[in-house]
Amino acid sequence: MSSWKRFVERVEEVLRGERAVTLVLDDPAGNSYVQSLARDPAARDAGLKITRYTRSYEQNEELGLNDMRTEDYRPSPSRSPSRSPASECAAS
Numbered sequence: 735m736s737s738w739k740r741f742v743e744r745v746e747e748v749l750r751g752e753r754a755v756t757l758v759l760d761d762p763a764g765n766s767y768v769q770s771l772a773r774d775p776a777a778r779d780a781g782l783k784i785t786r787y788t789r790s791y792e793q794n795e796e797l798g799l800n801d802m803r804t805e806d807y808r809p810s811p812s813r814s815p816s817r818s819p820a821s822e823c824a825a826s
Contacts (some may be wrong), residue, residue: 762789762793762794762796762797763797768782770782
C-alpha cells in the first residue's frame with residue numbers, strides 16, 4: 735500500500751471515530767475559534783486544552799509587530815484626523 739493510500743485510510747479512520755488524534759492549533763495572532771463539544775456550554779470540555787503563551791520574537795516578526803510603532807504615536811500631519819478617505823471621496 736502506498737504511503738498516500740495509508741494516509742487517506744488513517745484519515746478515514748479518524749472521521750469514522752476509529753482512531754484517536756490530537757490536533758494542536760498554534761495561532762500566535764489569536765484569530766482562531768474552537769467550539770467546545772461539551773453538552774453544557776458552561777461546563778469545561780475535558781477534550782479541549784487552551785494554553786496561553788507569550789509570542790516569540792520570530793512570531794512577532796512574522797506578524798509584522800516588531801517594527802510597529804506603538805509609543806508616542808501621532809497621526810501623519812498630511813491628513814486631518816477628522817477627515818477619513820471615505821469622507822474625502824463623498825465630498826468630491
